Each structure stands twice: as structure tokens, then as C-alpha cells.
Amino acid sequence: MTPATATPMRTRTGPIPTQTHEPSIEIAGRFGPRYDEVLTPEAVAFLTELHHRFGARRHDRLADRMRRRFEIGNGHDPQFRDDTRHIREDAEWKVAGAGPGLEDRRVEITGPTDPKMTINALNSGAKVWLADQEDATSPTWKNVIEGQLSLRDAIRGELSFTSPEGKLYEVTATETPTIVMRPRGWHLPEQHIRFTDRTGRRMAASGSLVDFGLYFFHNAEQLIANGRGPYFYIAKLESSEEAKLWDDVFTFSEQYVGIPHGTIRATVLIETLPAAFEMEEILFELRDHIAGLNAGRWDYIFSIIKNYRGRGARFVLPDRSEVTMTVPFMRAYTELLVKTCHKRGAFAIGGMSAFIPNRRDPEVTERAFEKVAADKKREAGDGFDGTWVAHPDLIPVARAEFDAVLGDRPNQLDRQRPEVEVAAADLIDVHIGRPITTAGVHGNVSVAIRYIEAWLRGLGAVAIDNLMEDAATAEISRSQVWQWIHQDRTTEDGTPITRESIEALVAQVLAEADRREGDRFDDAADIFREVALGQDFPAFLTLPAYAKYLVETD
Structure with missing residues (x-):
């Protein structure tokens, strides 16, 4: 092990509180080649400050999740909040919207951040690459830090990779996708980094703050110089209070490195049931920093099951393959998302179809193309401004469906969907009427x-x-x-x-x-x-x- 610690410098006003320790970070994970380029003293000091300022609030929000899940499990269905009705009824406010390089998001490719997948994504021809440190990355210490190295090198035009078989991978595209990095959700710890607070209590770091902090600290200024910006996909949110926490992290981070307020742009995945009832509130809390919302379909289905798992037979879903985007609760959720986004000037980004081509099996590939084309045709027709794919061969398929609707327009933010009316009961209408096989x-x-x-x-x-x-x-x-x-x-x-x-x-x-x-x-x-x-x-x-x-x- 190679330990590293850092204590931030702060300016205090008013009485100095009684304390026994200065907040600090210790790196407990092994150092591999070039890890010191990511885990610099300055970057560790920034991580320390993030945890000192926001770590306790993170734990509060996680406690809120447990209480909410307990309430739903005991028969209290989620509702649109009365205490935030004024936000929903105020027609005047709008969000920041697209930053440079995010104006056209019709096809986004997702994938992990190892060097080979990074290069493939940058050569893919997509408009946006979701550089995924979350669900598409197993959070080994190696993946966490070496993923940061891949991103650092890619942003500076220095990334190449040679496979064990001797094949050289390089970025050859003249126009590469805008990078939107997805850090881990609030619930995940990073056990290889330990934070000690003022009381001397030592705990695992937050995976969210580690992933966000290292990427932002090392790359924000270079991304701006490249004509883009520090952009993030935010996963697993369950409330507007969690969105407010992220907004405060963004504001502090911009001040810390000296870039203008609002430079950061976030796209929030609506992939939990509680968040579906607070879409406008989430947009409002992040309004200076948010570009849009994404329909994270798979985690959303998981969230429905998790929250209603003990509520009786009527909340039991059939085979996973039968839970499609056209069943009642999924249809209500996506239509509400598009309407909410466009009402506030935010992009609505569709989800990922799980079907992928197999270059060794033409029949499988043809079926994947048909399924993905149908999925993306539905999304484009419903008003989404873009969508996800997980394989480069699917980009032309998805692009064709969005081109057919968008034409030369970069998005369809002007499509307001006034005909959409979604009640609370619609979001939990999980009756599908199909068997378990x-x-x-x-x-x-x-x-x-x-x-x-x-x-x-x-x-x-x-x-x-x-x-x-x-x-x-x-x-x-x-x-x-x-x-x-x-x-x-x-x-x-x-x-x-x-x-x-x-x-x-x-x-x-x-x-x-x-x-x-x-x-x-x-x-x-x-x-x-x-x-x-x-x-x-x-x-x-x-x-x-x-x-x-x-x-x-x-």
C-alpha cells in the first residue's frame, strides 16, 4: 500500500470550533503505474474538501431513501408533493439547457472507460459518449483510477492502446463525441479512499464524490479549452433534495477551480420511482446546471420492484421480457418526462434497448436492428431529443429514426406535449396481464x-x-x-x-x-x-x- 494524505486549506470567519482533527483523506489502495497523475496532492485536497462539506449531507439523503422505501412498503403510495406545488405551477422558470457540444444529442453511445472502449466510443460517430464509471463499470480500484487515466488522456488527445494480441487502437475520428461522464450513485462507497472528519471518525469515501472530484479537478479547464465543458450524467437520484446536494457540489467546485457559475452541465437519469414524482423539482434545484433528463428504463423497473416487492400480488411483474416500454406504467413515466423537460427547456433523452448485434450471426444482427429501430422510432415520435445505444453498429439505426423526425433541427424542444396528462396512479399502474414462465x-x-x-x-x-x-x-x-x-x-x-x-x-x-x-x-x-x-x-x-x-x- 502507498498511503497519501492531504488536508485542505480553508479560511474561517467567526469563532473557531473545538476540534481534534483536521479533515483528511488517506489513499489505502495500491498505486499502479501513473496513479500518481490522478491522485496528486492537489486532487486529494479537493476530495477532502468535498467530503468535509458534503459527506454528512450525503448520509442524510441516504437515510431519507430508507424512510421513503419503508413508507411505500407500508402502503403509502408516492404522490406529487404538496410542499413543492408552487414550483410546478410557476410557468416562468427555465433551466440552463445545453452547454457547448450538447446542442444535438440525437444519438449517444454508452460504455465503460477502459482504454479500448474509450477509443471505440470516440471513433463511433455518436454525438455524445456517456463515459460510464457507474453501472457499466465494475468498481475495482484498478477500474476506478485507470478509467480516470483513460479520460484524462482522451481529453488531451494522448490516448492509444495496444491489445495483448498486438493490435493498436487510436482515435482517428475528426469529430469525436462530447464526453458526459457518469459517476457512481450516492449509495456506493469507495473503500480504497478513507475520509477522516473533524471528530476523528474514519469512514469510506463516497464513490460519487471520488469519481466526480477526480474527473472535474483534472479535466474541467482542458474541456473548456477544447470547446466543450465538464458534463455529468447523475445516476440513481430519488429526490429534489438529492439534486440540491449535487447542485451545491457543482457550485462549490466551480468556485474552487475558478470557472464561471453554470459551466457544469448535468443530465439526470430519472431511474427511480420517487424521482418520477419530482421531475420538475429536480430540474428546478439544478436549474443553473442542468441540460436535461434521461429515461433510465432498466433501473426504473428495478426501482418499481424494490419499492413494491412486499405489497401483494397486484404489484408483481411478469417475465422481464414482457416489461416493455409500452406497458402502462412505463408509458406514463416516459410521456411525463418528455412533457416536463420541454416545459422547462431541458432535453429529454431516451433509454437503451438491450438488443445488440452479433457480427458472427446475421440473423441475430437483423433482429437487433429491427428491435432497436422500433424502439427509437417510438422515442423520436414521442418527442425525445435523443437516445442511447450500447454498440457502434446501432448508431446508424438510431440516427435514421431521429433524423426522420428531427431533420436538420438539433432537437425538438419546441414540442410541448400539452395533451399528456399523467396522474400519480398512472405511474404505479403495473398491471400487465402476462404470466411468469x-x-x-x-x-x-x-x-x-x-x-x-x-x-x-x-x-x-x-x-x-x-x-x-x-x-x-x-x-x-x-x-x-x-x-x-x-x-x-x-x-x-x-x-x-x-x-x-x-x-x-x-x-x-x-x-x-x-x-x-x-x-x-x-x-x-x-x-x-x-x-x-x-x-x-x-x-x-x-x-x-x-x-x-x-x-x-x-
Whole structure:
């Protein structure tokens, strides 16, 4: 281990509080090649200041999440807030909107930040690259820091990569996508960085503040010089209070490095049920810093299951494949998102279809193109200003559907959707009327275990059965299994879904797995049992998996 600490310099006014310690950060993770270029004393001092100012508020917001989840579980359905009605009814305010390089977002590509994937994204021809340190990245210490190095080099035009087979990867595109970086959500810790507060209490750092802080500190000025800016996708928000916390982080950070207020632009993923009831309030709290909202469909489905998992049979969803964007609660959520965004001058960005092409299988590729084209045609027709894809070959497919609607216009912010009326009940209308199938149960167990196994090996975005799976889709898979068991569900042929029947499927998946030296299938199965078969329901599968298997120790 190579420890590094830093204590920030501050100017105080008024009485000096009694204290025993200056806030400080300690780097507990191992230092690899060039890690000192990311973990500089100046950057560590900035991380220290972020944690000193905002760490306690983060914990308060996480406590709020637990209370809200408890209330929903005990029969109190979410509602549009009365105490913020004045925000929704004030027609005058607008958000900052697009920053330089974000005016046209019709196709965005998502992916992790390792060097090869960074180069592929920059060469892809997309308008925007979501540089994902969140659900598409397994948060190993190596991935966290080396992802920052990839981004640093890419922003300075210095990135290249040679594969173990000797293939050279370089950025060759004359016009590269605008980078929008996604830090981890508020719930995730960074155990390889330890923060000590004024009382001497030592705790894990915030994954959000680490990812945001290192990227912003090292790259904000260079991004501005490049004609773009420090832009962020913000994940897993559940309330406008959480949005206000991010806004305060942004304002302080701009002041810290001396750039104008409002330079940062955020796009917030609406991917939790509580956030769907506070879209306008989230935009309002971030109004000086926000460019738009994104319909994070997979985490949104997971959030529905998580919040209603114990509320009875009418809240049980069928096979994951049947929960499409046209079922009632998903339709209501996306239509409300577009209307809300355009009312306030914000971009509405669509979600990602999981289908991906297979260059070795033309039939699979043709089916992926058809499914993605239909999905993007619906989004463009509904008023979205852009969309996500997870594979470069899908960019022309998605672009064609948005070009057909947008033409030469960069967006369709002028489309207000006055005909859309969404009530609170519409957002929780989860009745689909389709069965749970034996194949659906097996698929959930298989996908969850295979994804977790790859995640434990450091892979966050994984092609499984010609679908692109990330942490969100694994969460759907395991949470459905948990709910089906606890709600005494049966498959359409009358087979009860029990812990015993799922254990048999776990054994089958392990027997069918492509086992090889160094695989993590046994560990993955243990995590799956904990998060899908236990009496308790962990809020995120990544929390126990990270704590048990990804934290480096002496």
C-alpha cells in the first residue's frame, strides 16, 4: 500500500470550533503505474474538501431513501408533493439547457472507460459518449483510477492502446463525441479512499464524490479549452433534495477551480420511482446546471420492484421480457418526462434497448436492428431529443429514426406535449396481464449469476444471450426472483417458485457454465443467494458484492 494524505486549506470567519482533527483523506489502495497523475496532492485536497462539506449531507439523503422505501412498503403510495406545488405551477422558470457540444444529442453511445472502449466510443460517430464509471463499470480500484487515466488522456488527445494480441487502437475520428461522464450513485462507497472528519471518525469515501472530484479537478479547464465543458450524467437520484446536494457540489467546485457559475452541465437519469414524482423539482434545484433528463428504463423497473416487492400480488411483474416500454406504467413515466423537460427547456433523452448485434450471426444482427429501430422510432415520435445505444453498429439505426423526425433541427424542444396528462396512479399502474414462465425464471437466475461473475472479474457491461446486460438488468433479475418467492408466485404451468426450486436452477446454471481457471461463478452464486434468496432484501446487489470481493486488503 502507498498511503497519501492531504488536508485542505480553508479560511474561517467567526469563532473557531473545538476540534481534534483536521479533515483528511488517506489513499489505502495500491498505486499502479501513473496513479500518481490522478491522485496528486492537489486532487486529494479537493476530495477532502468535498467530503468535509458534503459527506454528512450525503448520509442524510441516504437515510431519507430508507424512510421513503419503508413508507411505500407500508402502503403509502408516492404522490406529487404538496410542499413543492408552487414550483410546478410557476410557468416562468427555465433551466440552463445545453452547454457547448450538447446542442444535438440525437444519438449517444454508452460504455465503460477502459482504454479500448474509450477509443471505440470516440471513433463511433455518436454525438455524445456517456463515459460510464457507474453501472457499466465494475468498481475495482484498478477500474476506478485507470478509467480516470483513460479520460484524462482522451481529453488531451494522448490516448492509444495496444491489445495483448498486438493490435493498436487510436482515435482517428475528426469529430469525436462530447464526453458526459457518469459517476457512481450516492449509495456506493469507495473503500480504497478513507475520509477522516473533524471528530476523528474514519469512514469510506463516497464513490460519487471520488469519481466526480477526480474527473472535474483534472479535466474541467482542458474541456473548456477544447470547446466543450465538464458534463455529468447523475445516476440513481430519488429526490429534489438529492439534486440540491449535487447542485451545491457543482457550485462549490466551480468556485474552487475558478470557472464561471453554470459551466457544469448535468443530465439526470430519472431511474427511480420517487424521482418520477419530482421531475420538475429536480430540474428546478439544478436549474443553473442542468441540460436535461434521461429515461433510465432498466433501473426504473428495478426501482418499481424494490419499492413494491412486499405489497401483494397486484404489484408483481411478469417475465422481464414482457416489461416493455409500452406497458402502462412505463408509458406514463416516459410521456411525463418528455412533457416536463420541454416545459422547462431541458432535453429529454431516451433509454437503451438491450438488443445488440452479433457480427458472427446475421440473423441475430437483423433482429437487433429491427428491435432497436422500433424502439427509437417510438422515442423520436414521442418527442425525445435523443437516445442511447450500447454498440457502434446501432448508431446508424438510431440516427435514421431521429433524423426522420428531427431533420436538420438539433432537437425538438419546441414540442410541448400539452395533451399528456399523467396522474400519480398512472405511474404505479403495473398491471400487465402476462404470466411468469419457466423460461423467464431460468433466464433471471442465469443472467444474474453470469453477470455477477463477470462483474467480480472487473467487467461491468457484458453481452449475454445477445443482450447488453449491466448492473441494472442484473438487479431486475434478482429482485424479481426475490419478489416471486415472497409473494408465493407460480409459473404458468403451475410450478411454485420457491427457494428450493431456485436453488435447483442455481445448480443447473453452474453446471451449464463455461468454467475455466480463475472464474468467479461460485462467488457469484453466493452473492445471488444473498440478494435473491435471503429473507432481507439488500437495496443494491453491488453493495455486498463490492464489500466482500472487490475491496483490496493488505
